[in-house]
Amino acid sequence: MSHVTVIEIEIRDLECLRQAAEDLGLEFRQGQQTFKWWGHSVGDFPLPEGFTEADMGKCSHALAVKGKPGAYEVGVVARRDGKAGYILMWDFYGGGKGLQAAVGDKCSKLCQKYSEKVVLKHAKPLQAQGWNLQRSAGANGAVVIKLVRP
Amino acid sequence: MKEITITIAPDGSVITQVKGIKGAGCKTLTNQIETALGRITANKATPEMFEKPLPEKLKLGG
Numbered sequence: 001m002s003h004v005t006v007i008e009i010e011i012r013d014l015e016c017l018r019q020a021a022e023d024l025g026l027e028f029r030q031g032q033q034t035f036k037w038w039g040h041s042v043g044d045f046p047l048p049e050g051f052t053e054a055d056m057g058k059c060s061h062a063l064a065v066k067g068k069p070g071a072y073e074v075g076v077v078a079r080r081d082g083k084a085g086y087i088l089m090w091d092f093y094g095g096g097k098g099l100q101a102a103v104g105d106k107c108s109k110l111c112q113k114y115s116e117k118v119v120l121k122h123a124k125p126l127q128a129q130g131w132n133l134q135r136s137a138g139a140n141g142a143v144v145i146k147l148v149r150p
Numbered sequence: 151m152k153e154i155t156i157t158i159a160p161d162g163s164v165i166t167q168v169k170g171i172k173g174a175g176c177k178t179l180t181n182q183i184e185t186a187l188g189r190i191t192a193n194k195a196t197p198e199m200f201e202k203p204l205p206e207k208l209k210l211g212g
Contacts, residue, residue, distance in 0.1 A: 003177060003195050004167050004192075004193075005166045005194075007164040007166070007187045007188050007191065008188050009164065009188040010187075012188075104160075106161065111161060111162025112158055112159070115164050118183075118186050121186070122183040141160040143158040144158075146153060146154070147153070148151065149152045
């Protein structure tokens with residue numbers, strides 16, 4: 001073994017996010033400036049760094065569950081902590097009226113699918129060099145992607 | 151056999167493991183994937199990383 005790396009994902013690739021959303025039955029709404037939520041914060045959860053209550057519901061793009069017009073939406077919001085990329089904001093109260101079933105608790109299904117899309121995209125140069133890619137289900141809901149070369 | 155294993159946890163966090171590659175070349179192999187994913191929170195080199203790769207001539211000559 002040569003090295004082991006642990007990575008906390010950051011949403012930076014909107015095309016991979018769009019593909020991940022599509023796979024989970026969501027529509028990526030490019031340029032939609034607001035996302036659907038309850039509309040009023042009760043202050044029971046801290047807001048992300050750099051955001052105030054007045055910013056809630058505003059976004060750069062949005063993700064909407066296909067076929068569920070009443071469901072809340074995910075806001076894809078440009079970060080304000082000095083780092084590049086986006087954060088995902090959504091109202092999960094009451095399951096977000098059907099949103100959580102699509103994106104998972106804490107948006108976990110969406111984040112996992114996004115990571116997979118990023119890995120597959122950036123594995124292509126290795127595949128072009130002769131690495132063989134295999135995808136399988138791992139333990140506890142993990143997805144395992146192996147690149148093997150004799 | 152050279153092997154890169156990428157495990158994507160249910161929350162989207164990722165662990166990459168590289169086996170069978172001597173020297174620092176293993177870092178170059180996964181650097182693009184790791185950088186594209188996000189922020190590296192832990193990185194552990196294993197003994198193989200500090201072994202020198204064989205010169206090309208030796209590898210070709212068997």
